[in-house]
Amino acid sequence: MSRTQGSQDVGKAILRIALGALILVHGISKLMTGPGFIVQVVTKAGLPESVAYLVYIGEIVAPILLIIGLWTRLAGLIIAINMIVALALVHASQFGDMAPTGGWALELQGMYLAGALAVALLGAGRMSVGGIDGRWN
Numbered sequence: 001m002s003r004t005q006g007s008q009d010v011g012k013a014i015l016r017i018a019l020g021a022l023i024l025v026h027g028i029s030k031l032m033t034g035p036g037f038i039v040q041v042v043t044k045a046g047l048p049e050s051v052a053y054l055v056y057i058g059e060i061v062a063p064i065l066l067i068i069g070l071w072t073r074l075a076g077l078i079i080a081i082n083m084i085v086a087l088a089l090v091h092a093s094q095f096g097d098m099a100p101t102g103g104w105a106l107e108l109q110g111m112y113l114a115g116a117l118a119v120a121l122l123g124a125g126r127m128s129v130g131g132i133d134g135r136w137n
Contacts, residue, residue, distance in 0.1 A: 012127070016124060017067050018115075019063070019066060019076075019116060020066030020067035023058075023063040023079055024060065024063035027056060027059030027060035041089050055082065059082065062075040062082070063075070066079070066119065068129045069125075069130055070130045072130065072137050073120050073123055073124075073137065074120075075119070076116045076118075076120030080113055080117050080120060083112050083116060086109065091106055091109060
């Protein structure tokens with residue numbers, strides 16, 4: 001393994017583990033408080049209530065897969081889709097807003113989306129359960 005390959009694998013691991021851990025905390029919060037807010041948001045948008053429960057796949061299952069490095073590209077894609085839906089249904093009115101402390105009001109959501117897309121494109125790397133040649137890694 002070249003020095004370049006090794007640093008790329010470490011970088012991929014840091015990206016997917018950090019993203020997975022941060023998104024997982026959101027999912028754990030939803031497990032503790034229940035899906036009420038999400039149900040309200042999706043039904044207000046005219047979607048069936050059952051769609052609200054997909055958030056658990058995007059914020060519990062997919063982050064765990066990222067953290068361990070299994071089906072990483074698929075998990076990254078699921079998180080990206082989850083973020084796009086969240087941006088459209090919850091944060092659409094904030095797209096042009098600035099944060100009180102400076103910067104874009106949606107910079108965290110934007111970084112989650114960009115990180116998820118990067119993981120989906122880069123894969124897990126060698127430092128993962130699935131390994132570099134694992135399916136969807």
